[in-house]
Amino acid sequence: MELAEAKSKFIETWGKLGSEWGINRTMAQVHALLLISPEALTTEEVMEQLSISRGNANMTLRDLISWGLVEKQHKPGERKEYFFAEKDxxxxxxxxxxxxxxxxxxxxxxxxxxxxxxxxxxxxxxxxxxxxxxxxxxxxxxxxxxxxxxxxxxxxxxxxxxxxxxxx
Amino acid sequence: MELAEAKSKFIETWGKLGSEWGINRTMAQVHALLLISPEALTTEEVMEQLSISRGNANMTLRDLISWGLVEKQHKPGERKEYFFAEKDxxxxxxxxxxxxxxxxxxxxxxxxxxxxxxxxxxxxxxxxxxxxxxxxxxxxxxxxxxxxxxxxxxxxxxxxxxxxxxxx
DNA sequence: TTAAACTTTCAAATATTATTGAAAGTTTTT
DNA sequence: AAAAACTTTCAATAATATTTGAAAGTTTAA
The missing domain is CATH 1.10.287 (Helix Hairpins)
Structure with missing residues (x-):
C-alpha cells in the first residue's frame, strides 16, 4: 500500500468512527489529517486536501480547538494561521x-x-x-x-x- | 414531581443521551419506556405512549432485539407479541x-x-x-x-x- | 487611510437520516 | 378456504444535520 493510499484510508476510517459515535464526520477527518501531518497546516491546505469549503474548514477547526484537540500556530513573518493536532x-x-x-x-x-x-x-x-x-x-x-x-x-x-x- | 412527569423526563433524557452517542433517538426512547415499565408492552402500546407510527415501532423493537436489549414475550392464549427490556x-x-x-x-x-x-x-x-x-x-x-x-x-x-x- | 491578506459568519442549498402509513405478508381461528 | 388478527416492508415524505460560498469583518502593511 502506498503512503498516500494509507493516509486516505486512515482519514476515512477515523471519519467513520467519529460519525458512529456522534462526532461530525468532517471534524473527525480534519482531525485525522492533522494527526498524521508532520507539519502544521493552513486552512487553505485543509480545504484542498479534504475538498471542503472555506467555511466548513474554518468552523471545523474552531470546533477542534474547542475540544482541545487542535492548536493554532503562528509562523514568524507570516500572517496565516497554522493548525496542528496533539499527537499523543x-x-x-x-x-x-x-x-x-x-x-x-x-x-x-x-x-x-x-x-x-x-x-x-x-x-x-x-x-x-x-x-x-x-x-x-x-x-x-x-x-x-x-x-x-x-x-x-x-x-x-x-x-x-x-x-x-x-x-x- | 409526578410519576408521569418523571417518566417522560426519563424517556427524554435517555433519548437525548442516545442521540449524542450515535444511537437513534427513538430507539433509545423505546428502550427507556420498556425499562421503566413493570409489564411487557405491545407494539400498539409503544406506538401510543410515544406517538410513533406502527412501522417505526416495529423496526425499532426489532433493532432493540438485535442489540440484545429487548426480548419478545408471548402470553398464553394471546396472539399479540409483548416486549420487555432487560432491567439490570x-x-x-x-x-x-x-x-x-x-x-x-x-x-x-x-x-x-x-x-x-x-x-x-x-x-x-x-x-x-x-x-x-x-x-x-x-x-x-x-x-x-x-x-x-x-x-x-x-x-x-x-x-x-x-x-x-x-x-x- | 487604503488596500491587501486573511478569518469569520450565516442564510440558503444539499445531503443524510428517520418516520410514516398503507399495502403486502404471515399465522391462527372459524 | 376464507376471514380475522397480527406483523413486516418500503417508497414517499418529513425532519435533521451538514456544507457551501459570498459577503462582512478584522488585522496588518504600505
Whole structure:
C-alpha cells in the first residue's frame, strides 16, 4: 500500500468512527489529517486536501480547538494561521473523554439523580419499576463518572498498568 | 414531581443521551419506556405512549432485539407479541459494549492494524508522522479492546470492585 | 487611510437520516 | 378456504444535520 493510499484510508476510517459515535464526520477527518501531518497546516491546505469549503474548514477547526484537540500556530513573518493536532493517543483519549463528560454525561447525571429522588407509593408497581430502573442506571453512571475522572488525571502507564494488574 | 412527569423526563433524557452517542433517538426512547415499565408492552402500546407510527415501532423493537436489549414475550392464549427490556443496568452496559465493539470497534481495529504495518522510508517525515500516530492509536485501541473483553465477562461487583481498589 | 491578506459568519442549498402509513405478508381461528 | 388478527416492508415524505460560498469583518502593511 502506498503512503498516500494509507493516509486516505486512515482519514476515512477515523471519519467513520467519529460519525458512529456522534462526532461530525468532517471534524473527525480534519482531525485525522492533522494527526498524521508532520507539519502544521493552513486552512487553505485543509480545504484542498479534504475538498471542503472555506467555511466548513474554518468552523471545523474552531470546533477542534474547542475540544482541545487542535492548536493554532503562528509562523514568524507570516500572517496565516497554522493548525496542528496533539499527537499523543492517550492525551487525545483523555481530552475527548473530558469534553464528552462535561457536555453530555454531566447533564444526564444531574437529571438521573433528580429522577432517582422521586417519592411515591411503594405499593404501586409503576413506581417501583421506575424507581428501581432509574436507581440502577444512576449508580452505574456514577461509577462511570468516577472512572472517567480518574482517567482524566492518570498517566497512561499508570492507568493501563492498574487495569491490567487486576485483569491478568 | 409526578410519576408521569418523571417518566417522560426519563424517556427524554435517555433519548437525548442516545442521540449524542450515535444511537437513534427513538430507539433509545423505546428502550427507556420498556425499562421503566413493570409489564411487557405491545407494539400498539409503544406506538401510543410515544406517538410513533406502527412501522417505526416495529423496526425499532426489532433493532432493540438485535442489540440484545429487548426480548419478545408471548402470553398464553394471546396472539399479540409483548416486549420487555432487560432491567439490570450492568447487563445493559455490557450488552451495548458488546454490540458496539462488534459493529464498530472491531472493524476499526482491523483497519488500524493493517495501516500500522505499512513500510516506507524512515527518512521521510510524512511516513514517520503517519506511522507514529497510527501506531499510538492502534496501541490504545488494543487496550480499550482488551478492557471491553474483560468487562463483557465480568460480574458487576468484581469489575467495579477491582477498579476502585486500584483507584482508591 | 487604503488596500491587501486573511478569518469569520450565516442564510440558503444539499445531503443524510428517520418516520410514516398503507399495502403486502404471515399465522391462527372459524 | 376464507376471514380475522397480527406483523413486516418500503417508497414517499418529513425532519435533521451538514456544507457551501459570498459577503462582512478584522488585522496588518504600505
Amino acid at each position: 493517543a492517550w492525551t487525545i483519549a483523555r481530552q475527548v473523554a473530558q469534553e464528552r463528560k462535561k457536555r453530555e454525561l454531566d447533564p444526564v447525571l444531574k437529571a438521573l439523580s433528580e429522577l432517582s429522588q422521586i417519592k411515591g407509593d411503594e405499593k404501586n408497581p409503576e413506581y417501583k419499576a421506575f424507581k428501581s430502573s432509574v436507581s440502577g442506571i444512576n449508580k452505574l453512571a456514577g461509577n462511570v463518572n468516577k472512572t472517567l475522572e480518574t482517567m482524566m488525571k492518570a498517566e497512561e502507564n499508570w492507568f493501563w498498568g492498574s487495569i491490567f494488574k487486576i485483569f491478568k | 443496568a450492568w447487563t445493559i452496559a455490557r450488552q451495548v459494549a458488546q454490540e458496539r465493539k462488534k459493529r464498530e470497534l472491531d472493524p476499526v481495529l482491523k483497519a488500524l492494524s493493517e495501516l500500522s504495518q505499512i513500510k516506507g522510508d524512515e527518512k521521510n517525515p510524512e511516513y514517520k508522522a503517519f506511522k507514529s500516530s497510527v501506531s499510538g492509536i492502534n496501541k490504545l485501541a488494543g487496550n480499550v479492546n482488551k478492557t471491553l473483553e474483560t468487562m463483557m465477562k465480568a460480574e458487576e461487583n468484581w469489575f467495579w470492585g477491582s477498579i476502585f481498589k486500584i483507584f482508591k
